[in-house]
Amino acid sequence: MWTERNQTSPKAAGLDPAMLRDQLFELWNRKDLQTLHLAALQGFSKLSEPLEALLTILESCPGKQKGRSHTLGHHILMEFQTWMKEHSQVSLSSLSEQQAVALQQRALHLLTDAQPSFVDGLINLYQLSSLDLAVLRLHIVTLQALNCYKEAAVLSIKLKLQKELDMEEMCVPLILQNKLPLAESFVTGHNHLEQRLVALLDSWCHPSFSVEEISKRFPCLSLTKHCLGQIQPKMLTKHVLRLVEKFSIDQGLCPNALHKRRLDSSRFLMYKRFVEKSMTEENWSDHVQYVVADDFELQIQLVEMLVKYCGLQKASQWSLRYNIPRNRLPCGVWEMQQSLPPDLQQIHLSGSAQTEEWTPSQSHRQRFYQVPLGKDKVHFVGTPEALQRCKNIALKEGGIVGIDMEWQPTFGCISTQQVALIQLAVLDQVFLLDLCAKGFCQHPDTVSFIRSLFSERNILKLGYGMSGDLKCLSATWRQFLEEPLKMEGMLDLLGIHQKIQRSKVKRTQNGPKEVLVGEDSAEKGLSLLVQQVLGRPLDKTEQMSNWEKRPLRISQIRYAVADAYCLLDVYSVLSSNPAYFGLPADLRSISASQSEKSGDKKQREKQAKQTKQAHGKEECQGAQRVSPPCSNIEKGLLCGEKPSEDTPPLPPQQLRVVCDNMLQGLGRYLRCLGVDVVMLENTDDHRVAAKLAQAEGRVILTCGQPFQSLRSQVGEGRCLSLDCSERARDQAVRVLRHFNVQPTPSDIFSRCQACNSDQYVAVPRKDMVRMLKQKGFLQDHDYSEHTQQQEEELGDILTPSGTPDLPRTCYT
Numbered sequence: 124m125w126t127e128r129n130q131t132s133p134k135a136a137g138l139d140p141a142m143l144r145d146q147l148f149e150l151w152n153r154k155d156l157q158t159l160h161l162a163a164l165q166g167f168s169k170l171s172e173p174l175e176a177l178l179t180i181l182e183s184c185p186g187k188q189k190g191r192s193h194t195l196g197h198h199i200l201m202e203f204q205t206w207m208k209e210h211s212q213v214s215l216s217s218l219s220e221q222q223a224v225a226l227q228q229r230a231l232h233l234l235t236d237a238q239p240s241f242v243d244g245l246i247n248l249y250q251l252s253s254l255d256l257a258v259l260r261l262h263i264v265t266l267q268a269l270n271c272y273k274e275a276a277v278l279s280i281k282l283k284l285q286k287e288l289d290m291e292e293m294c295v296p297l298i299l300q301n302k303l304p305l306a307e308s309f310v311t312g313h314n315h316l317e318q319r320l321v322a323l324l325d326s327w328c329h330p331s332f333s334v335e336e337i338s339k340r341f342p343c344l345s346l347t348k349h350c351l352g353q354i355q356p357k358m359l360t361k362h363v364l365r366l367v368e369k370f371s372i373d374q375g376l377c378p379n380a381l382h383k384r385r386l387d388s389s390r391f392l393m394y395k396r397f398v399e400k401s402m403t404e405e406n407w408s409d410h411v412q413y414v415v416a417d418d419f420e421l422q423i424q425l426v427e428m429l430v431k432y433c434g435l436q437k438a439s440q441w442s443l444r445y446n447i448p449r450n451r452l453p454c455g456v457w458e459m460q461q462s463l464p465p466d467l468q469q470i471h472l473s474g475s476a477q478t479e480e481w482t483p484s485q486s487h488r489q490r491f492y493q494v495p496l497g498k499d500k501v502h503f504v505g506t507p508e509a510l511q512r513c514k515n516i517a518l519k520e521g522g523i524v525g526i527d528m529e530w531q532p533t534f535g536c537i538s539t540q541q542v543a544l545i546q547l548a549v550l551d552q553v554f555l556l557d558l559c560a561k562g563f564c565q566h567p568d569t570v571s572f573i574r575s576l577f578s579e580r581n582i583l584k585l586g587y588g589m590s591g592d593l594k595c596l597s598a599t600w601r602q603f604l605e606e607p608l609k610m611e612g613m614l615d616l617l618g619i620h621q622k623i624q625r626s627k628v629k630r631t632q633n634g635p636k637e638v639l640v641g642e643d644s645a646e647k648g649l650s651l652l653v654q655q656v657l658g659r660p661l662d663k664t665e666q667m668s669n670w671e672k673r674p675l676r677i678s679q680i681r682y683a684v685a686d687a688y689c690l691l692d693v694y695s696v697l698s699s700n701p702a703y704f705g706l707p708a709d710l711r712s713i714s715a716s717q718s719e720k721s722g723d724k725k726q727r728e729k730q731a732k733q734t735k736q737a738h739g740k741e742e743c744q745g746a747q748r749v750s751p752p753c754s755n756i757e758k759g760l761l762c763g764e765k766p767s768e769d770t771p772p773l774p775p776q777q778l779r780v781v782c783d784n785m786l787q788g789l790g791r792y793l794r795c796l797g798v799d800v801v802m803l804e805n806t807d808d809h810r811v812a813a814k815l816a817q818a819e820g821r822v823i824l825t826c827g828q829p830f831q832s833l834r835s836q837v838g839e840g841r842c843l844s845l846d847c848s849e850r851a852r853d854q855a856v857r858v859l860r861h862f863n864v865q866p867t868p869s870d871i872f873s874r875c876q877a878c879n880s881d882q883y884v885a886v887p888r889k890d891m892v893r894m895l896k897q898k899g900f901l902q903d904h905d906y907s908e909h910t911q912q913q914e915e916e917l918g919d920i921l922t923p924s925g926t927p928d929l930p931r932t933c934y935t
Contacts, residue, residue: 137169137170137171137172137176138166138169138170138171140170140176140177140179140180141179141183143162143163143166143167143169143170143176143180144179144180144183144184146162146166147159147162147163147166147180147195147199148184148185148195150162151195151198156198159198159202160202163199163202163203163206164202164205164206167202167203167206167210168206168210173203173206173210173213174213174214174215174218174226174248174249175226177199177200177203177248178226178229178230178233180196180199181196181199181200181233182229182233184196184199196241197238197240197241200241200244200245201240201244203244203248204244204247204248207248215227215249215250224254226249227249227250227251227253227254228254228258230245230248230249230251231249231251231254231258231259231262232262233245234246234251234262234274234278235266235269235271235274239277242277242278242281243281246281246282251282252282252283256284256287259282259284259287260284260287260288262278263275263278263279263284263288266278267292267293267296270343270344272293272296272297272300272302272344273297273300273302273305275293276293276294276297276302276305276306276308276309277305279293279309280308280309285309285310285313285316286313286316290309290310290316290319290320290323291319291323293306293309294306294309294310294320294323295323295337295340295341296341296344297309298324298354299334299337299338299341299344299346299350299351299354300344300346300350301349301350301353303362306320307320307366307369311370314370317366317370317372318370318372318376320366321363321366321367321370321372321376321377322376322377324359324362324363324366324377324380325359325363325376325377325378325379325380326379327354327356327359328356328359328360328363328377328379328380328382328383329379330356332356334351334354337354338351352805352806355806356383357383357387357808359380360380360383360384360387361535363377363380364377364380364381364384364535368539381536382418382420382421384534384535384536385414385415385416385418385421385534385536386421386424388414388534388535388536389411389414389415389421389424389425389428390428391534392407392410392411392414393428393429393432394814395407395667396432397432397433398432398814398817398818399817401664402664402667403664403665403678405676406665406667406668406669408470409668409669409672410532410534410667410669411425413531413533413669414534414536415445422441422445422447423447423451425441425445426438426441426442426445426447426452426453426456427453429441430453430455430456435455435456435459436459436463436467438453438456438459439456439459439460439463439468440463440467440468440469440470441470442456442460443460443468443469444469444470479676479677479678480677481497481498481677481681483681487662490659490662491659491660491661491662492653492654492657492659492660492661492662492685492689492692493659493685494553494681494684494685494688494689496551496552496553496684496688500551500552500553501552501553501555501680501684502552502553502554502555503555503557504554504555504556504557504563505556505557505560505563506560506563507563507566507568507569510556510563510566510568510569510572511568513547513554513556513572514572514575516549516552516554517547517549517554517576517582518575518576518579518582519582520579520581520582521581521582522549522582522583523549523550523582523583523585523691523694524547524548524549524576524582524583524584524585525546525547525548525549525585525586525687525688525689525690525691525694526545526546526547526548526584526585526586526589526592526687526690527545527546527548527586527587527592527683527686527687527690528542528544528545528546528592528595528596529542529543529544529546529668529670529683529686530542530543530544530595530670531543531669531670531671532667539598540595540598541558541595541598541599542558542592542595542596542598542599543558543559543670543671544556544557544558544559544670544675544683545558546683546684546686546687547576547687548684548687548688548690548691549691550691553684553687553688555680555683555684556569557673558599559671559673564599564600565600570600570602573596573600573608574608574609577608577609577610577611577613578608578609578610578611579611579612580611580612581612582612583612583614584612584613584614585614585616585690585691585694586613586614586615586616586690587615587616587617587620587648587649587652587690588615588617588648588649589613589615589617593608596608614694614710614711616649616652616690616693616694618713619697619706619710619713620651620652622705622706622713623652623655623704623705623706626704626705626706646660647835649661649686649689650663652693653689653692653693656692656693656696656697656704657689657692657693657696661682661685661686661689662681662682662685663682664678664682665678665679665681665682665683666682668682694710697710698710772863772864772865773862773863773864773865774797774864774865774870775793775796775797775798775859775864775866775870775873776797776798776799776870776873776881778798778799778822778862778864779798779799779819779820779821779822780793780798780799780800780801780821780822780823780824780858781800781801781802781803781812781815781816781819781821781822781823781824782800782801782802782803782812782824782825783803783809783812783823783824783825783826783829784802784803784804784805784807784809785825785826785827785847786802786824786825786826786845786847786854787802788851788854789824789845789851789854789855789858790802790824791851791876792851792852792854792855793855793858794874794875794876794879795871795872795874795876796855796859796866796870796871797866797870797871797873797874797881798858798864798874799874799879799881800874800879801815801819801821801879809825809829809832809833810832810833810836812825812829812833813833813836813837816836816837816841816842817836817837821841822840822841822842822843822862823837823841823842823843824843824845824858825842825843825844825845826844826845826846826847827844827847830842830844843858843861845857845858
């Protein structure tokens with residue numbers, strides 16, 4: 124019985140906590156959890172002071188600091204909570220204040236692990252939130268001093284101590300340990316702390332920031348290269364802008380991140396326009412002015428990039444537009460400004476909306492999908508009166524409507540993008556809802572029409588990848604967040620396209636034989652589907668247009684119309700002969716059955732990746748798979764003994780590759796064999812590989828996750844994935860076998876491992892040894908061992924029967 128007498132005289136009666144602990148420990152070791160459960164409930168009832176006894180047991184339990192569900196201490200705590208449900212009279216309120224505080228402090232010292240149920244159990248049982256704030260704060264600081272930063276953060280969140288603690292002292296160690304989500308949880312709900320975290324991360328985006336200086340504040344913190352690699356401007360910028368949106372913070376608090384994002388965007392635009400040449404001059408001009416805006420430093424950097432990419436004339440024209448002072452101009456720009464005639468001092472853009480023809484050129488018609496409609500069948504809708512005519516046709520029961528939307532690209536500078544144009548295609552005409560028309564977007568009739576269209580079950584709505592469109596719809600009409608759209612009669616052709624891709628259908632239809640329509644095609648997304656089904660891809664030149672600028676150019680209108688109308692044509696072909704594409708008769712069943720939660724999709728992708736790694740199946744886009752690891756017998760293939768391809772042998776000098784930063788060892792090995800190799804630095808983003816491959820016609824060598832994204836950015840057969848767990852020599856065998864490259868002894872060391880140059884100065888071996896010794900790089904015994912080992916390895920690759928004489932060349 125729990126009585127006052129028992130409280131004042133704890134040793135008078137009751138079960139010894141140590142005996143109960145030993146009994147439970149024995150059952151735990153025997154894994155007899157059922158008996159342990161009964162013994163625990165009976166034992167707790169026999170304790171004279173259960174709350175104090177529980178602490179005594181937990182303090183002496185093996186693994187008591189772990190707090191995980193597989194430890195005895197955690198199991199006992201869970202059993203005690205179950206027992207407490209039937210013994211509510213046991214509480215701290217029945218103890219004196221001094222006794223209660225003593226138990227609370229003991230319980231507090233058990234909280235050194237972040238296992239949620241363990242922490243929550245002790246906090247609730249001993250009412251730790253009622254402890255003096257100074258005591259709680261001291262405990263958090265003590266945990267930090269013990270390098271238990273994660274545990275300190277979790278406990279401070281559960282005890283709601285955020286305002287009592289220094290935000291930087293709590294969050295900086297977490298960020299350095301790659302635990303930014305926990306730092307976010309620490310500040311969430313506290314507007315002042317949210318702003319301080321964003322401002323802190325933004326300060327790290329400044330070019331002069333040094334992570335080493337920050338890490339010196341926490342000398343006992345063990346930081347891995349991976350963690351430090353996450354503290355770089357590009358990644359930090361991404362997090363800052365994401366948090367600005369998450370916490371609804373003014374972007375003025377993150378000037379460094381915005382500057383970095385805009386600078387990266389301007390570099391991207393330069394690449395798209397002047398390297399890839401996939402963007403028109405007018406689109407480029409619109410976007411670069413939006414990205415640069417009124418940022419003076421970005422304007423100067425734009426001029427500097429223009430000098431590099433396209434010369435002094437264009438750089439001079441833009442420097443005049445932005446009135447860049449002479450002392451900030453790159454070399455030669457001022458002189459070019461003075462020599463420009465007046466008519467060239469202004470930037471002139473061609474291709475205005477008034478001069479374009481609706482019917483494209485013959486070459487365009489042969490190359491791309493064409494909408495079978497004249498210009499008179501395309502109707503702009505920007506008034507309630509025009510909308511009424513659109514409603515009468517688009518809302519006909521039993522009809523089919525192709526839906527697409529366009530919005531202004533913001534390149535991540537603004538997170539929410541609003542729809543500028545909605546395209547609705549029916550059998551013989553297309554309606555363009557101009558949401559930039561004054562007063563039209565928020566007119567009640569417009570909002571009502573959108574709700575009616577998407578909720579009408581008897582109208583089939585066709586789209587492709589509708590999730591992005593719906594997100595932008597919600598950003599355009601906030602009322603759709605409060606009262607979401609009712610979606611009925613929708614068919615997302617993305618699900619059907621995925622089904623076609625999984626069935627590996629490779630065929631052309633209604634198109635020229637040279638059109639590639641399988642996984643080898645350079646097209647992607649809707650354009651690839653149109654190519655596979657209708658024979659020609661979409662022209663995506665105007666995809667990245669300024670869709671908020673009026674009037675729209677004819678080329679923009681043609682693009683917008685084609686993106687919606689092609690859905691009708693694709694659906695018509697697929698539904699008329701679904702078996703031909705490996706589809707069931709009811710296409711709507713695919714959309715319903717293939718819709719997956721993101722978690723399911725990620726799990727399936729993870730399993731597919733594991734299966735792929737287990738079977739050692741590396742892929743090359745547009746080429747056959749690389750074969751499994753080679754045997755010793757296959758080593759000779761590098762000299763042409765066993766070529767794996769029917770294609771003619773390729774000299775090493777003709778293979779030009781770019782290695783990502785996880786394959787630097789392979790890159791050096793290939794250079795030894797004479798291959799032209801560019802290697803990414805450790806700090807480079809893997810997407811740099813795609814840019815180099817596109818600009819210089821190189822093949823990408825990569826491994827792991829980046830492969831899928833890189834292969835989609837380069838042409839057929841230009842991306843090869845390798846196994847990072849293999850030695851560099853084995854990887855080199857794979858690469859050379861795959862591309863049928865056959866080095867000869869004269870190719871060995873024909874290229875520098877350090878700089879990739881193939882221009883050498885011949886140095887006698889004895890002079891080379893002497894110079895290395897003078898520099899302290901080589902000892903007498905080191906040289907003989909080094910030479911012997913290197914010659915043996917290269918001999919293994921070149922020929923199984925002997926080692927050729929190495930050329931007398933200087934190598935780095």
